[in-house]
Amino acid sequence: MTQAVSETPIQRIAPESPLHDLMEGQARWQIPVHDHGFIALVDVMPRLAPEGQTADAAIVQAARVSYGAGTKAVSEDRTLVRYLLRHRHTTPLEMVEFKFHVSMPMFVARQWIRHRTANVNEYSARYSIVPDRFYRPTAENVRKQSTVNRQGGDEPIDGATAEQFLQLLDKAEANYREYLDLTERGVARELARAALPVSVYTEWYWKCDLHNTLRFLSLRMESHAQQEIQDYARAMYRLIQPLAPHTCEAFMDYEFDALRLTRLEIEAIRAGKPLNTQNKREIAEFEAKKSRLGL
Numbered sequence: 001m002t003q004a005v006s007e008t009p010i011q012r013i014a015p016e017s018p019l020h021d022l023m024e025g026q027a028r029w030q031i032p033v034h035d036h037g038f039i040a041l042v043d044v045m046p047r048l049a050p051e052g053q054t055a056d057a058a059i060v061q062a063a064r065v066s067y068g069a070g071t072k073a074v075s076e077d078r079t080l081v082r083y084l085l086r087h088r089h090t091t092p093l094e095m096v097e098f099k100f101h102v103s104m105p106m107f108v109a110r111q112w113i114r115h116r117t118a119n120v121n122e123y124s125a126r127y128s129i130v131p132d133r134f135y136r137p138t139a140e141n142v143r144k145q146s147t148v149n150r151q152g153g154d155e156p157i158d159g160a161t162a163e164q165f166l167q168l169l170d171k172a173e174a175n176y177r178e179y180l181d182l183t184e185r186g187v188a189r190e191l192a193r194a195a196l197p198v199s200v201y202t203e204w205y206w207k208c209d210l211h212n213t214l215r216f217l218s219l220r221m222e223s224h225a226q227q228e229i230q231d232y233a234r235a236m237y238r239l240i241q242p243l244a245p246h247t248c249e250a251f252m253d254y255e256f257d258a259l260r261l262t263r264l265e266i267e268a269i270r271a272g273k274p275l276n277t278q279n280k281r282e283i284a285e286f287e288a289k290k291s292r293l294g295l
């Protein structure tokens with residue numbers, strides 16, 4: 001008769017080789033961002049890996065379940081990871097997870113939260129008073145609205161206009177004292193916060209698997225993303241790179257620094273002719289790609 005599962009002893013199996021802590025015994029790896037912000041890696045899964053290996057090992061381990069003996073030909077870990085990234089075999093990448101603690105201005109959080117595949121827990125401005133921290137660019141970092149990109153700005157604006165903008169930020173921050181005063185006089189925190197500007201800092205824990213973290217990074221490290229969120233994304237990349245170096249290298253090679261060509265673009269390059277479209281933006285994008293290709 002088979003033993004009931006409830007009575008079967010748990011088998012505790014020792015690793016084949018000693019395991020080491022990928023975060024080197026530290027509670028967090030933190031990078032300051034902007035005036036009051038930071039991004040801190042507070043945990044990673046796997047946290048422990050065989051000596052000499054990184055979280056890449058968890059990806060390879062998972063991939064080998066699906067490919068079985070089929071991976072023998074590409075059995076070297078780095079080669080296998082690169083193969084997975086090139087062919088968009090993404091589920092093995094979901095075996096690695098990161099947990100970050102982030103402090104960022106509200107307007108950055110607003111963009112960040114659009115990445116729906118993460119688990120998030122944010123500071124509650126209903127329970128607690130919002131701390132007195134506001135994002136304030138330096139005068140040189142006050143950007144002029146771009147004329148080619150409706151969403152962005154790259155060049156610094158003239159000093160006088162920058163100064164006027166910074167004074168406007170000061171006025172918005174001045175509301176904070178009144179916000180505090182009104183909460184002390186009994187106005188509900190959940191309502192009083194409506195008077196605070198979007199430059200105020202919030203914080204959250206953000207947990208995401210490696211596949212979706214790379215999606216986040218490919219969109220938010222990219223030059224079209226707002227500079228402020230790019231700064232966080234680049235810091236995030238620095239935190240995860242030592243933990244999954246083969247994956248990050250492959251991500252750069254096959255995704256972030258790669259170039260995607262449309263069918264129209266391939267036809268135009270083959271025929272040595274202009275792009276078969278009147279769309280000005282698409283033509284400009286094609287010209288930029290050609291210049292990257294040295295054509």
Ligand SMILES: Cc1cc2nc3c(=O)[nH]c(=O)nc-3n(C[C@H](O)[C@H](O)[C@H](O)COP(=O)(O)OP(=O)(O)OC[C@H]3O[C@@H](n4cnc5c(N)ncnc54)[C@H](O)[C@@H]3O)c2cc1C
Pocket residue numbers: 114115116117118151212215219220224225226
């Ligand atoms: C430069 C830039 C400018 C932007 N401008 C704007 C803007 O003007 N207005 C605006 O509203 N947004 C804007 N966005 C946000 C953008 O449209 C995306 O919402 C955001 O980047 C998240 O991307 P995502 O959906 O791929 O990420 P995630 O939410 O992390 O999703 C990752 C992937 O998971 C899958 N997925 C997740 N959830 C679902 C679901 N419910 N159903 C099916 N599949 C799902 C999809 O394949 C998705 O691509 C901008 C983003 C960038 C980078």
